[in-house]
Amino acid sequence: MDMHTVVVGTSGTTAQDVIAVARGNARVELSEVAVDALAAARGIVDALAAKPEPVYGVSTGFGALASRHIGHELRAQLQRNIVRSHAAGMGPRVEREVVRALMFLRLKTVASGHTGVRPEVAQTMADVLNAGITPVVHEYGSLGCSGDLAPLSHCALTLMGEGEAEGPDGTVRPAGELLAAHGITPVELREKEGLALLNGTDGMLGMLVMALDDLKNLYTSADITAALSLEALLGTDKVLAPELHAIRPHPGQGASADNMLRVLAGSGLTGHHQDDAPRVQDAYSVRCAPQVNGAGRDTLDHARTVAGRELASAVDNPVVLPDGRVESNGNFHGAPVAYVLDFLAIVAADLGSICERRTDRLLDKNRSHGLPPFLADDAGVDSGLMIAQYTQAALVSELKRLAVPASADSIPSSAMQEDHVSMGWSAARKLRTAVDNLTRIIAVELYAATRAVELRAAEGLVPGPAARAAVEALRAAGVQGPGPDRFLAPDLAAADAFVREGKLVAAVEPVTGPLA
Secondary structure (H helix, E strand, O other), X not given: OOOOEEEEOOOOOOHHHHHHHHOOOXXXXXXXXXXXXXXXXXXXXXXXXXXXXXXXXXXXXXXXHOOOEOOHHHHHHHHHHHHHHHOOOEEEEOOHHHHHHHHHHHHHHHOOOOOOOOHHHHHHHHHHHHOOOEEOOEEEOOOOOOOOHHHHXXXXXXXXXXXXXXXXXXXXXXXXXXXXXXXXXXXXXXXXXXHHOOOOOHHHHHHHHHHHHHHHHHHHHHHHHHHHHHHHOOOOOHHHOHHHHHOOOOHHHHHHHHHHHXXXXXXXXXXXXXXXXXXXXXXXXXXXHHHHHHHHHHHHHHHHHHHHHHHOOOOOOOEEOOOOOEEOOOOOOOHHHHHXXXXXXXXXXXXXHHHHHHHXXXXXXXXXXXXXXXXXXXXXXXXXXXXXXXXXXXXXXXXXXXXXXXXXXXXXXXXXXXXXXXXXXXXXXXXXXXXXXXXXXXXXXXXXXXHHHHHXXXXXXXXXXXXXXXXXXXXXXXXXXXXXXXXXXXXXXXXHHHHHOOHHHHHHXXXXXXXX
8 A cells, every 4th residue: 555545454543544644635445354343243233133132222222311222123213313413513613634533533443343333334434534525523512421422423424425514625515415426325324333433532532643743843843942042042051961851851851951952052142141141040931941841742742642542442332342242331431531632731831831931031121131122123113023922922821721621620411321521522622722822822932032043143143053044944934034113913924834834843953953
């Protein structure tokens, strides 16, 4: 298979697979092993369905209605009804990449052979992904327990040829029309299949995987901007010495310190802290950047561990076990994923906060060690970056509000049957906003720090090679340097895109070597 195809087996799905399908539009194929496992598990479900004894999800109602035994003549209707009734989302549409991740991860679990879904249903899921058809999923509707029910229901509705979906051209149309246009036959759900398509943590997991992908770039970018700010503030790089970080051996801290030290290599700006206004130590926002950035990096590693475990999981209720039993369980509860989603929102808020403090220091003539007020060309006539910092501060305050944990806010549902829920979907949604805003905050620090470095260079101090590479690449991307006041929003938007697309890291790595 070429690099644009992801093969789904009974296990082994990786974060890279999720990113490839969700963001890279990779094709999806089922392995022969997965098809065999699907068929075997379905045989077990069919055998149970033929028996007179009720089995949850096969021949009973759901949730608080699980006590009713459903006869053969009503079971297809039962499966259709659970999808239709649970497709009850409201609010704005969820992003295409989130829906693709959601669908792919549900397919991953279905293919595990623990759900009892027929191979043809799994193939239809793959066909819909490969056709570029994206079900319309709404912002609100998941409590993160019994899985992301409403979001997954909207996806299952599309498989049935009902509801609305977006085609590969971006136009929203009735799902039945889109399936017909791509030669896909709608599925007729049988015993357990409706339930199996809804009962997973796939939405929150997909958003966790993508947030981790984004935050990896942002943490490296933040190490770079912290180093540029230290350089512009004529700080000392002695605090980054590896022997200092070895005696407090948090791995993330050591990695961040090493990144900053490599960005500062060869700088003629560092080490001037004893010149005109002697400083024994730099401010915490400068001196403690590796400790804060590094703690966030270690949090990312913990979240990756949780994501990896969840990717290796088959989340459904009930599940088909290898010995042929079909057993109920509580594995659909999203607590493990919800907790780390909230944890990441906390570290994103703190990273944004320390970035903003360095930006404010660069702009304050009383603390910037000789830089002009607000980095203005003619202070008083020009306001410089005064309001850029206001914008950054507003984003930081928003991040602090988004750091309030969703996972501590359980609310009961389903006639008290589902009396403790994870709110993992909500944690994931607010984390996406936090990551988006953190990118903007880092972009503002980059904008201020590169301007400050250029102002120092104009005074005859020579920035390091990495700083010069960052400035050159940023200016080539259309972000202007020092000068009289101008319309700032376009510059800030361009700086945001520069960070978001990984161009800051790409600009300095030819000088520094690969950064952690």
